Amino acid sequence: MSVIFLGTSAGQPTTKRGLSCIALERKGEIFLFDCGEASQIQFRRAGLRFGRVAAIFITHMHGDHVTGLPGLLMSLQMTGRTAPLRIVGPKTIGEYVEANFRLLESGLAFPLVISEHDAAGPVLEHEDYTVEVAPLDHRIPAIGYRFAERDFPGRFDVETALALGVKDPRLFGALQRGQAVTVDDGTTVRPEQVLGPYRRGKIFAYCADTRPCDASTRLGREADFMVHESTFADDRAKSAEVSGHSTAAQAAEVGRRAEARRLVLTHFSPRYDNLDHLLIEARPHYAEVEAAHELVEMPL
Numbered sequence: 001m002s003v004i005f006l007g008t009s010a011g012q013p014t015t016k017r018g019l020s021c022i023a024l025e026r027k028g029e030i031f032l033f034d035c036g037e038a039s040q041i042q043f044r045r046a047g048l049r050f051g052r053v054a055a056i057f058i059t060h061m062h063g064d065h066v067t068g069l070p071g072l073l074m075s076l077q078m079t080g081r082t083a084p085l086r087i088v089g090p091k092t093i094g095e096y097v098e099a100n101f102r103l104l105e106s107g108l109a110f111p112l113v114i115s116e117h118d119a120a121g122p123v124l125e126h127e128d129y130t131v132e133v134a135p136l137d138h139r140i141p142a143i144g145y146r147f148a149e150r151d152f153p154g155r156f157d158v159e160t161a162l163a164l165g166v167k168d169p170r171l172f173g174a175l176q177r178g179q180a181v182t183v184d185d186g187t188t189v190r191p192e193q194v195l196g197p198y199r200r201g202k203i204f205a206y207c208a209d210t211r212p213c214d215a216s217t218r219l220g221r222e223a224d225f226m227v228h229e230s231t232f233a234d235d236r237a238k239s240a241e242v243s244g245h246s247t248a249a250q251a252a253e254v255g256r257r258a259e260a261r262r263l264v265l266t267h268f269s270p271r272y273d274n275l276d277h278l279l280i281e282a283r284p285h286y287a288e289v290e291a292a293h294e295l296v297e298m299p300l
Ligand SMILES: [Zn+2]
Pocket: 010, 011, 020, 062, 064, 065, 209, 267
């Protein structure tokens, strides 16, 4: 998996930064997290292909996170898409999309599969991964995301399997799927005899917009790549509290509590041209912190 930030600015775009949008790429599929205005332009700049968009996850209904959605859907339409597109978001995301297309007097030739959530729990169960959400602490309802690959079975030890009498290739598959098998001489071979230890799937977490809260910590628990909003520096801690945002130091504190392997800050107030002092304030709280750069591919 890899992550490309398409926008990192809070509230308004700047000449250097777009509005919130993150592309998570996994095995040829693209999952978008938030879709601020002009995300589709950044999407093109990043060299991404519209045909690969598998799902869009929206955190909340503030304009800087959703105003890019109608345009992006129209571009998907222009590619001739027919495959269904999943959109996950807070309550009213469906109404927002429907109202836009109704008032624009246009429709989409591909079906949208929209689900709305305001409570913690799984929202997508795929054979390779799961996605769960939890309500965060913002001015309006906002949900954070945890995208977790399922663990991979350990490596299959062919030599040991053969030595134990497993010769039929179909039995190899059953063992790899975790099933015990019976071989010709009647003995049972269990998966743990021929499989190495499970390999942990990668975990991506995205918490925006929010004050520091327990839900973010849970979503980011031991994540390989945790994204947390960091709208303000310490001098604006009061503004962060009032407007439902976090300072860089608070975001780092959440990353430390979550034991995220890597914490990447985003959603920066346009007042900060240079982000160095945000990192200087964040680092004493958690060393594994960095600031997001747009259009740079970051492998998990
Ligand atoms: Zn925002």
